[in-house]
Amino acid sequence: MTDLSPVRRALISVSDKTGLVDLGKALEGMGIEILSTGGSAKALRDAGVAVKDVSEVTNFPEMMDGRVKTLHPMVHGGLLALRDNDDHVAAMNEHGIGAIDLLVVNLYPFEAALARGADYDEMIENIDIGGPAMIRAAAKNHGFVTTIVDVEDYGALLDELKTNDGATTYAFRQRQAQIAYARTGAYDAAVSGWMAGAIGEAAPRRRVVAGELKQVMRYGENPHQDAAFYVDGSAREGVATAVQHQGKELSYNNINDTDAAFELVAEFDPADGPAVAVIKHANPSGVARGATLLDAYKKAFDCDRTSAFGGIVALNQPLDADTAREITQIFTEVVIAPGASDEAKEIFAAKKNLRLLTTAGLPDPLIGSQTIRQVAGGYLFQNKDNGHIGLDDLKVVTKKAPTDEQLKDLLFAWKVAKHVKSNAIVYVKDGATVGVGAGQMSRLDSSTIAATKAGRMAAELGLSESPAIGSAVASDAFFPFPDGLLEAAAAGATCVIQPGGSMRDDEVIKAADEAGLAMVFTGMRHFRH
CATH class of the missing domain: 3.40.140.20 (AICAR transformylase, duplication domain)
Structure with a gap:
């Protein structure tokens, strides 16, 4: 292997035809022979670029709706042969295998089909087989073969060839090989992730994430x-x-x-x-x-x-x-x-x-993929918190029931609390937050901070009293003791929304009744760490 590897023969097979004709004309102008398949060959030929069909090289026609066309020794031998290995060269000569020095491939648009919500059968048909196989073969042999998988790299390829009199440097081929393997890895991640969802596999044995x-x-x-x-x-x-x-x-x-x-x-x-x-x-x-x-x-x-x-x-x-x-x-x-x-x-x-x-719109709060967090030696995956509570989900647990206006503020506070770092306490009045306590180790401390912020708001706005008076308060998780609840009551809150589920729920409900609060349970918590 030498640093410079000349490009005399290229194989082009692309799904995305962007820039294809300009690339083909430029390669032809450098005296590079072009092999191609299907729609790529037609597009080049229609533009006046001289192209040889891969079927002429393999002596097999494209078949099975294009599923089989490049999976052949005449293609993979040309991509994988080591040019400085005498046995490889002898095998090429014996079987008439021509070297392929440049591979330009982009894959069936699987991700695009996924994004538009294609059905199962269409998704299957958008799984590329020959493309990834050729990409991996060419990238493995980057000592001699240049692999291009992204349209955005066409310009860099042509610049490289012009600079080096029709050859590419080893450093360039290395970089393109890395890009190629990342592309096939991302493609396989998309396919395996989609299939896990399609068959309802919530925790597949192996999970791959790509971006x-x-x-x-x-x-x-x-x-x-x-x-x-x-x-x-x-x-x-x-x-x-x-x-x-x-x-x-x-x-x-x-x-x-x-x-x-x-x-x-x-x-x-x-x-x-x-x-x-x-x-x-x-x-x-x-x-x-x-x-x-x-x-x-x-x-x-x-x-x-x-x-x-x-x-x-x-x-x-x-x-x-x-x-x-x-x-x-x-x-x-x-x-x-x-x-x-x-x-x-x-x-x-x-x-x-x-x-x-x-943006073109809002993200759907009821739809989301997954959240990922790295820990030492691994990853934590979970579904995005798409939990939603409506009026019919609320359970009144105190002697006093909230009014219709209080229910509006309670649900508003609940939606906000879902997005506050735990422990979270949120005070709301008339459709607006008036105090937020976030990220404390104690729910009591969060309640105190939220009340303090409400007092600061009163000072900043010149109000005669804290806006927490008459407010609704939300807690992202249950009150383990009455203290946090009573702190909210002392701040002036009149109603509370919380998940419930504490061993001391009865004690907390009793404290709410004694404080004259109306309280509802959601049965759902919103920890956010």
Whole structure:
């Protein structure tokens, strides 16, 4: 093996025809013989590029609807033969196998079929067999063979060939081999993951996760950590599908927080009215509904004005000019919404450091894939928390039942608590958070912090009393003791929503009755670690 390996013969077989004709013409112009199959051969031939059908080399026609065409020694021998191995060269000469120096293949669009919800039979037909086999063979023999699997690398290939008089360097072939194996690995991950879901296998023996690089970041959570953003190609709307209209690149923390914000605000159906969530360090500092987006934003901002500085704002409806103008009154890192008016974009354009992201819609809060967390030596997989509670799921456990207005605030608080780090306590009044306690080791401490924040809100807004008075309070998990509940009552809460299920439920219910609280159980908890 030498560093430079000349390309005299190429095999092209692609599903995505983007850039195919230009590539074919360029290779032909360099004197490279082109073998091809099916639609690729036709497209090249129609464009006037000289092509030899693979069937002419194998002496077998394409058959079984194209399932069998490249699985043949005349192809794989040409890809796998070691050019500096006398036995391999002798075998090539004996059997008339010509060397294939360049393989250009992209695979059947399995992921695209999956994204559009194709049925089982169509998914099966989109599983490529010959393509991955050729890719793996060529990549294994990267000492001599160049493998191209992505349209985006066509330009780099042509530059490499021009620079090296029709040859490629070993370093280039190595890099392309790595890209090739990553592609077949991601493809197999998509197929195995889909099939596990199709047959109802919740915990398959082996699980593979793959993603495509979207962005290399300057650093991760901290400057000494390397980081990159990969996307899985799913059709679910969110930060991975969003279009960035302005501002510098998103950071690791920006993406994490923006995802948290958008997932939270998606809990509130835009058909029921505008809703806004303000997020800081993956926890909501304020969430509110309003008559308008501007009204909702102001109410969310008012919950914790201090924490909102440098935060992430998510909206459940397209951003309008009035709301955009208000958001620019303080420093905001990112705004994400399902669309934005031209006037709103113009207003944001004056704030160069403010990132605006828009999507085609909201993520469906009832649909999601899985969450993954790495631990030492392994991974934890779980279904995304798609748990949903409606009025009919609530069980009144106290002597006093909540009023219709209290039920609205209780359900609002419950939706927010689902997105607050445990232990979570959320106070809500009139469709807006007024105090959030997050991430404490004790539920009592979370309740105290939420009440303290409500008091700070009163001071910031010049209110005569804490907005926690008359509020609804949600706890993401049961109260193990009455203390956290009584802390909420002392802060002025009048009704409570919690999962129930504690060994001391009777004691907690008794304390609620004595405090004059109305309390409902959901039977579902929302730990978020």
